[in-house]
Amino acid sequence: MKAVAPGLWIGNAADARDVRRVVDLGIMAVLHLAMEDPPVGYPRDIVYCRFPLIDGVGNRPEVVRAAVGTLRNLIEVDAPTLVACSGGVSRAPAIVAAAWSQTLGVSLDDALKRLVALAPHDISPALWDEIKRCG
Structure with missing residues (x-):
């Protein structure tokens, strides 16, 4: 966890x-x-x-937007908040960057640049393209 x-x-x-x-x-x-991943039971x-995202193509835009x-x-x-995915290097950082772009008022790519300086990453290009299309 980072x-x-x-x-x-x-x-x-x-x-x-x-x-x-946690x-x-x-x-x-x-x-x-x-x-x-199966759901986790929390207090x-x-x-x-839980937003079931694929680490690549095939995600429903409404699920991406909701996340x-x-x-x-x-x-x-x-x-x-903890944002987690299987390996912690693709979906989680991609969704954090997308949320940062909205909260900071910067482009998706600028938000991603900020994030990659802080955390390990290996974001799926196909997933990133889907996030960009979702606006």
């Missing part, structure tokens, strides 16, 4: 399953983005949002 901003972490599937650590860090919300006071919009809203209210 902090990329105060109150915002990017992680992998193992990080998302580590409920004790609670200990004071994380209030978890966005789980990997279609292939009732943790907001858990980005939900994260944007959580960032805007300063809710400590």
Whole structure:
């Protein structure tokens, strides 16, 4: 799990399953983005949002928009949030960059440049193209 901003972490599937650590860090919300991962059971006071995304082509635009919009809203209210996918290097950083582009008022590519300086990444070009098409 890697902090990329105060109150915002990017992680992998193992990080998302580590409920004790999530609670200990004071994380209030978890966005789980990997279609292939099973849902995680959290205590009732943790907001858990599962957006089943594919690490490539074939994502439903409304699911991509919902993931980005939900994260944007959580960032805007300063809710400590973990964004996780299977490996923690493609879907999670891509959705964080897309949300940052909206909250910071910068282009998607500029937001991605900010993110890649802070966290490991290997974003699927096909996924990034889909995110760009979703606006």
